[in-house]
Amino acid sequence: MSDAPSPVEPAAAPRQGRGLCLLSGGLDSQLAICLLREQGLHVEAVVFASPFFKISAARQAAENLKVKLHVVTFTHDILELVKDPPHGFGGALNPCIDCHARMIRRAGELMTEGGFDFVATGEVLNQRPMSQNRRSLGIVEHDAALDGRLLRPLSALLLDPTRVETEGIVDRSRLLGLSGRSRKPQMELAEKYGMKEYPSPAGGCLLTEPGFCRKLADLRDHEGLDSERLVWLLLFGRQFRLPGGAKCLAGRDARDNAALKKELGEGDVLLYTVNVPGPTLLIPCGAGEEDLALAAGICAAYGDHGARTEVNVRIVRKDGAEERLVAPLPKELFLGWML
């Protein structure tokens, strides 16, 4: 056995912590990413895609921050919550508490798959009266079930230390204690991190907009919310509920018309004017003869019929087509059916 001292192993470099941050594209979530990166953590971002929330702002923010963005399909999740939100709705059909909890839970799945240490959000304590008070943050944390791995870097100093802070993966002393609705501290931070453009806070979620929620509630009460296709169709055209119960969508512009044309499926009916410029209408799931005639009248009414008393309307189904000469329906008659 040799007496020679064993060579001293160089100390292993501390492991770089890995965080996955929810990114809406708003200022707070961007700041959370900057703050975590500032202490040397590796951060990636995640956004949740559904018909109710555009992800273009998150994509832009991810590009600006040069952070990898994971896109998670969220339509099934959010529809389940709109049907039956365990913690109720906000001011419209927005189940914000459950929605937050579900997003964080889904991010937690990604955390496990991707070998991240924690999930972070840009939530600020008391910034929103319903969904970001202390009680709501606690409910979200409980329901998301991340076992101490949910970090709110912007308000961390006002909240109990998380497991990733006590384990030393995240340096708590470099997190913040923001609270309330003032945006001043965030603006100062934005300046510090060189952010010039960022969307205004909140907004952007259709589930908070009364006009959209009227259409969604109508769908829920008639066809139900099981068909993701019918929910996506709420984004296109003027929407009518005809007297016989059929749903009818009328394109407002070329983009709507093209989208509705592509949507023709089994059981649907598509209508458009033949000899004059006009809209495309889609009746998803079809209609009885009475509603079909009314839809054809609406199609003619929105067409550029000039002095004509009748317009040719083509009625297309998957298994065939017909043409009818149709009188434009007076607008005062059908505007009351618009959702």
Ligand code: SF4
């Ligand atoms: S505003 Fe919309 S996307 Fe945001 S938490 Fe509420 S329901 Fe979810």
